[in-house]
Amino acid sequence: xxxxxxxxxxxxxxxxxxxxxxxxxxxxxxxxxxxxxxxxxxxxxxxxxxxxxxxxxxxxxxxxxxxxxxxxxxxxxxxxxxxxxxxxxxxxxxxxxxxxxxxxxxxxxxxxxxxxxxx
Amino acid sequence: xxxxxxxxxxxxxxxxxxxxxxxxxxxxxxxxxxxxxxxxxxxxxxxxxxxxxxxxxxxxxxxxxxxxxxxxxxxxxxxxxxxxxxxxxxxxxxxxxxxxxxxxxxxxxxxxxxxxxxxxxxxxxxxxxxxxxxxxxxxxxxxxxxxxxxxxxxxxxxxxxxxxxxxxxxxxxxxxxxxxxxxxxxxxxxxxxxxxxxxxxxxxxxxxxxxxxxxxxxxxxxxxxxxxxxxxxxxxxxxxxxxxxxxxxxxxxxxxxxxxxxxxxxxxxxxxxxxxxxxxxxxxxxxxxxxxxxxxxxxxxxxxxxxxxxxxxxxxxxxxxxxxxxxxxxxxxxxxxxxxxxxxxxxxxxxxxxxxxxxxxxxxxxxxxxxxxxxxxxxxxxxxxxxxxxxxxxxxxxxxxxxxxxxxxxxx
Numbered sequence: 200x201x202x203x204x205x206x207x208x209x210x211x212x213x214x215x216x217x218x219x220x221x222x223x224x225x226x227x228x229x230x231x232x233x234x235x236x237x238x239x240x241x242x243x244x245x246x247x248x249x250x251x252x253x254x255x256x257x258x259x260x261x262x263x264x265x266x267x268x269x270x271x272x273x274x275x276x277x278x279x280x281x282x283x284x285x286x287x288x289x290x291x292x293x294x295x296x297x298x299x300x301x302x303x304x305x306x307x308x309x310x311x312x313x314x315x316x317x318x
Numbered sequence: 319x320x321x322x323x324x325x326x327x328x329x330x331x332x333x334x335x336x337x338x339x340x341x342x343x344x345x346x347x348x349x350x351x352x353x354x355x356x357x358x359x360x361x362x363x364x365x366x367x368x369x370x371x372x373x374x375x376x377x378x379x380x381x382x383x384x385x386x387x388x389x390x391x392x393x394x395x396x397x398x399x400x401x402x403x404x405x406x407x408x409x410x411x412x413x414x415x416x417x418x419x420x421x422x423x424x425x426x427x428x429x430x431x432x433x434x435x436x437x438x439x440x441x442x443x444x445x446x447x448x449x450x451x452x453x454x455x456x457x458x459x460x461x462x463x464x465x466x467x468x469x470x471x472x473x474x475x476x477x478x479x480x481x482x483x484x485x486x487x488x489x490x491x492x493x494x495x496x497x498x499x500x501x502x503x504x505x506x507x508x509x510x511x512x513x514x515x516x517x518x519x520x521x522x523x524x525x526x527x528x529x530x531x532x533x534x535x536x537x538x539x540x541x542x543x544x545x546x547x548x549x550x551x552x553x554x555x556x557x558x559x560x561x562x563x564x565x566x567x568x569x570x571x572x573x574x575x576x577x578x579x580x581x582x583x584x585x586x587x588x589x590x591x592x593x594x595x596x597x598x599x600x601x602x603x604x605x606x607x608x609x610x611x612x613x614x615x616x617x618x619x620x621x622x623x624x625x626x627x628x629x630x631x632x633x634x635x636x637x638x639x640x641x642x643x644x645x646x647x648x649x650x651x652x653x654x655x656x657x658x659x660x661x662x663x664x665x666x667x668x669x670x671x672x673x674x675x676x677x678x679x680x681x682x683x684x685x686x687x688x689x690x691x692x693x694x695x696x697x698x699x700x701x702x703x704x705x706x707x708x709x710x711x712x713x714x715x716x717x718x719x720x721x722x723x724x725x726x727x728x729x730x
Contacts, residue, residue, distance in 0.1 A: 206513035210370050211617060211705070213509025244514065247365050247378055248490060249462055259465050261364040261380045270518070277490060291384045309364065309381045311388070 203239045207231045243267035246276050247309070250295065255287030255312040262295055263309055268302045275300045287314045321348035321396070323632055324411050324424035326403050326577065329358020330618045331609020332430035333386040333395075334625030335632075339428075340393045342633045347395050348422065350413055352402040356390065357383035358432055359455070360618060362462045365483050367510075371619040382618055406577045408604055426604045426632040429578060429592070430625065433571040433610035435480075441569060445532030448539070454480040454568035458487065467491050469564025473541050474498045475529050479507040479616065479704075481568025486515035488566075495519070496560050499527040499543050501550060504678055506568075506704050508616065529565075530557060538563050571614045581605060588655040589613035595644070595662040596669050597631025598624065603641065606632045613657050613672070616706050620672075627670075645716075650687065650725035652676050654703075661722075665713040672708050675701045675726045682728040684709055688719040701726055 207214040209230050216225040216232075218239040226232045237243060245267050249259040268276050279300040289295070289308045296306040323339050325332045328351030336347045355361060360368070363379025370376055373385070390397055401415040411422040435453040452460070452468055458480065460466045470493050474481045477500035485495045498516060503526050505512055516523050524543060530552050531542040540561040544552035573591040575583075584593045584601040591612040592600040598608050608628035609621040645661040656673040675682070682701040686694040686709075694711050701707055707726070716722065 206509045206517075208510040208514045209376075211367075211508050211510065213513070215509075244518070245366050245376070249364060249465070251465075257463070259463060261378065261462065263364075263366060263378055291381060291388075309378045310361075310384055 205235060205238050207234060209234050242270040244270045244273060246273055246280070246299075246306075248277060248280050250280055250283045250285055252285050252287055252289070252312060254314055255289065256315050257310075257312055260285050260289055260295070260312060261309045262306050264299060264302075265305045265307050268299065268304050272300065272302060276302060276306075280306055287312050319348075319420055320346070320423045322346045322425040322636060323348070323428065323629075324422055324426075325349045325428045325430055326406070326411070327351065327358065327430035327432055327609075327611070328353070328356035328397065328399070329430065329432050329609065330360060330383065330386065330621045331432065331611070331625045331628075332356075332358070332428070333383075333390065334622040335428045335430060335606075335608055335629040336395045337386065337389055337393055338626040338629035339633055340395055342630060344633055344636070349390075349395060349397045350401050350403055350411070350422075351397065351399045354399055356387050356397060356399065362455070362459045363483075364462045365487070368618050371617070372622055379618065386622075403577060406581050406605075408581070408602055426606065426636050428625075428628055428632055429600070429605065429607040429611050430609050431574045431577065431611045433573045433590075433614055436567070436570040436572055438567060441567070443529055443532060446535055448532070448534035448537050450534070450538030450563050451532070451565045451567070454478070454484045454566045457484055457564075457566050461487055461491055467493060468566075469493060469538075469562070471496060471562040472564040472566060473529075473543070473560050473562045474566045474568060476500065476568035476570070477505040477507050477512075477523060477525075478568040478570065479511050481566060482507045482511040482515040484566055484568070485521050486519060488564075489519045489521065493564070495521045496562055497522050497524055497543065499524045499529060501526070501528050501546060502703075504702070504704075506570075508704060528552060532565065533559075538565055541565055571610065573611045573614065575611060578607070578611070583607075586613075586655055586659055588649070589657060591657075593659040594657060595631075595660050596627070596658045596665060597634065597662065598628035598658070599631050599635065599641070599662065603639065604635060606635075613655065616704065620706065620708075624672075645719065646721040647671065648721065648723050649673065650685075650723040652679070652726045653724050656724050661716070663718070665716060668710045668712050669716070670708055670710050671724060672706055673724055673726075674706055675703055678702045679726060679728040682726050685725045685727060686711055686715075687723045687725060688717055688721065693717060693722075701728070
């Protein structure tokens with residue numbers, strides 16, 4: 200079994216974790232342990248970006264995937280997000296693209312934006 | 319206009335302080351914000367990594383700000399946006415608003431102006447003065463808020479968190495990031511940002527490197543990087559040319575204290591912010607400060623926690639405007655600064671001390687010393703200059719001495 204060493208990205212501590220099969224060491228919390236096992240098997244990341252917004256009091260809507268998506272599909276997810284055009288108003292947490300690029304993960308707004316000229 | 323409490327700045331520190339002051343029962347709390355929307359710099363922080371401590375979930379900076387913005391109205395906090403404070407005196411704030419100059423009588427004032435980025439001028443970088451050189455935060459605003467890509471091929475100087483975040487952001491927006499260069503032998507950013515912003519995208523990090531020349535006349539053409547020796551002088555023969563059209567500077571943040579200076583507030587030359595006590599009271603009675611205007615934090619969560627202490631301080635001072643005897647707190651071995659810089663007696667419960675180490679330590683022993691005696695000691699796994707250290711010292715352990723010194727000893 201291959202041993203993998205990684206820096207945990209779950210929290211600012213940044214633990215160095217070694218994973219060999221189901222065995223992980225160097226983590227300091229259960230979330231870190233679970234993340235490391237996942238990272239060794241199939242790395243996942245949260246994608247954050249912006250999409251164009253029409254009729255809002257700002258021109259770009261910040262968005263993110265609700266949960267992590269496979270790291271090797273990040274570019275596909277980004278391409279799909281870049282093809283979107285969202286209409287204001289938008290509420291934080293609103294789904295702007297369900298099942299982003301077939302990952303099963305929704306893309307959601309991370310900011311509330313009113314229509315331009317309306318408060 | 320009148321307000322019991324005027325908060326200058328509507329970022330995480332200002333919103334946190336205003337909401338806490340309302341929760342503690344103040345009637346009339348006013349935030350003055352110079353931007354169009356509250357939220358401060360968080361509005362351009364579209365990346366995640368916020369809120370883990372405070373909300374138990376990972377939020378983006380924008381979402382973190384939204385949580386507080388959504389509470390302002392229901393809590394009854396008054397908010398003036400597009401309004402810039404020009405002058406502060408004890409009990410008085412003058413600001414420029416779209417309606418003209420306004421004057422506000424303030425019972426107490428909380429300074430929450432945040433910080434600014436260090437610019438090229440502070441670094442003495444030789445070379446020409448072409449377009450294409452930005453601070454990392456300016457590039458972040460251009461890309462994330464205004465929708466402009468500053469360039470196609472970039473080099474980033476400095477490995478602070480904003481620089482690392484921008485390396486990833488530029489990459490996702492289709493630019494090539496050729497290098498991140500860091501003067502020190504260690505990174506200025508969090509380990510997780512090295513992993514998820516650089517390693518994920520195979521962006522090289524050059525430690526112990528600096529920028530020795532900027533090339534290009536109208537637009538940046540390239541930069542020359544070189545390795546540095548122990549004295550931070552470029553090693554002859556180590557120069558390497560990187561053709562690029564964009565240079566981002568991520569070389570540190572400076573608390574924004576023009577208003578504090580105007581007030582005659584004592585500043586700490588190392589933290590760059592007002593010298594405060596455990597209630598975040600500055601040297602001027604009735605004026606408090608919190609967040610990055612006091613010292614640059616690595617986490618917004620910590621800014622919020624500090625802002626709540628400042629609100630409690632201001633509310634207590636409004637009820638009873640007296641100040642007790644003071645005890646000086648100072649940095650000792652391998653500590654660059656400590657906040658608070660003094661304690662106002664009496665103290666009760668536990669006191670939080672926040673500080674930064676000068677050099678990394680693998681195994682650290684934190685010691686609080688008073689009158690030559692160690693009054694408190696704790697072991698800690700690792701201490702890095704990029705990470706703020708917090709210790710909570712029970713006040714029962716603090717003697718009625720004149721001063722405390724905080725040390726970070728341990729193996730390199």
